[in-house]
Amino acid sequence: MSRREExxxxxxxIAEKFFGxxxxxxxxxxxxxxxxxxxxxxxxxQKIASFVQVFxxxxxxxxxxxxIFLIFARTS
Numbered sequence: 001m002s003r004r005e006e007x008x009x010x011x012x013x014i015a016e017k018f019f020g021x022x023x024x025x026x027x028x029x030x031x032x033x034x035x036x037x038x039x040x041x042x043x044x045x046q047k048i049a050s051f052v053q054v055f056x057x058x059x060x061x062x063x064x065x066x067x068i069f070l071i072f073a074r075t076s
Contacts, residue, residue, distance in 0.1 A: 020070025027063030034060060 034056040
């Protein structure tokens with residue numbers, strides 16, 4: 001591998017770790033705000049509020065998992 005390809009590969013690794021960290025932070029913030037704002041959405045109906053709660057928890061946990069995967073993934 002030439003030096004230029006090595007720099008490009010290390011740049012991709014750094015970008016992957018950076019975006020993994022950003023996605024992890026977004027997932028954690030979504031989880032936090034979903035947990036704190038459930039009282040305000042309970043006014044629209046219990047079934048809709050519970051659906052929104054489950055949906056947002058699933059999205060948040062998925063984002064956190066993807067962020068962790070991107071941070072710890074090894075690139076060859």
